[in-house]
Amino acid sequence: MIDPDQLADPAVRAFVTAVNAGDRDAFGAVLAPGATMSDDGTERDTARWADAEIFSSGGHMAVASQSDDGRALVVDYRNDTWGQMRTAWRFTVTPDGQIGRFETGQA
Structure with missing residues (x-):
């Protein structure tokens, strides 16, 4: 696994660090105003999705690999709702x- 401190892109590093710390304020600070996202190809409301999939369910990202200058990750993601799964971000x-945008889904 790759330590979040070793992620190449500073914004992605801040995103992963905020998720793993359960820090809503830091997560919000790394997102541009009006940031969008999709989950398994379906557009989602970013704030609502983050609350359900990250903050209310103990979301955690264990980064397995990075590419595209750190803007593409393969992650073992876990939360209390779904357990652990291999995901692409x-x-x-x-x-x-x-x-400004992030996309996630099964890897």
């Missing part, structure tokens, strides 16, 4: 260093 980072 892709991030779009804005010019000012925030995440």
